[in-house]
Amino acid sequence: MAYRAASPVESAFRSLAGKPALPPLWLRRHAGPASRFESAARDAAAFLDGLGLVAPDHGVLDVGCGAGALVPEFKRRLGPEGRYLGFDVHAPSILWCRAAFASDPRFRFEIAAVASPYGRAAGPSARTYRFPVEDAACDLVIAKSVFTHLLPGDAAHYLAEIRRVLRPGKAAVLTAFLFEPERLEAVAKTFPFDGAGEGVRWRRKSRPTAAVAYPRALFERMIADAGLRLQWMSAGYHPGAERLTGQDTLVLGV
């Protein structure tokens, strides 16, 4: 509520300071720390560049795209034949993206009309949601800071959908909080609650999907069960990470 009330004032200050227009503060806050909205997207894009995962003609799927933080990055990288589709359960974010990027026909946005603490309260389960893309149609799937909000049933289904839409030889990049059960004592300080089974933990008792952490072996098994292969992992949360970025980044292939 406070972020929503402050949004018009913040937008006016940005405009007066000559700063580029961004989604309103409350939509940026919905997607994470508002102050990191642009820089986190830049970091993610630099990560993709480092692995050579974006080409101008790519078809990109952005799972849980929020207020389109990655869109300016893909606008710069995709050529005229490139395509981007972002979907999210949060209708206000999608409606904002549709209006803000309407002039670029390469970019499309869909509302995932499923029940979610991040979207509408009622509706079909996310476990039944079919990503709005044909089989093997994507050259890059990205899910940045989305599996950190999914409990195991939804996460397993989303991994299976990623497998369905990913073109063989191409990559999916997702972030998650992974941990080794031997480090439970340290992990439990940040993720004190459990009960979803198989050691999955979360941060806020009243709202498990606010931040979910998976035992690494379980998440790797879910990846394999979906028919995906873990090709590379950059440890961010996982104990032993050289640089604590807050989330682990995983590169998956078919």
Ligand SMILES: C[S@@+](CC[C@H](N)C(=O)[O-])C[C@H]1O[C@@H](n2cnc3c(N)ncnc32)[C@H](O)[C@@H]1O
């Ligand atoms: C931390 S935000 C990240 C947003 C965006 N990926 C970014 O990096 O700016 C998590 C996003 O996932 C969305 N989300 C949560 N559950 C979802 C689901 N089951 N399907 C699609 N999106 C979901 C939320 O609405 C939110 O926009």
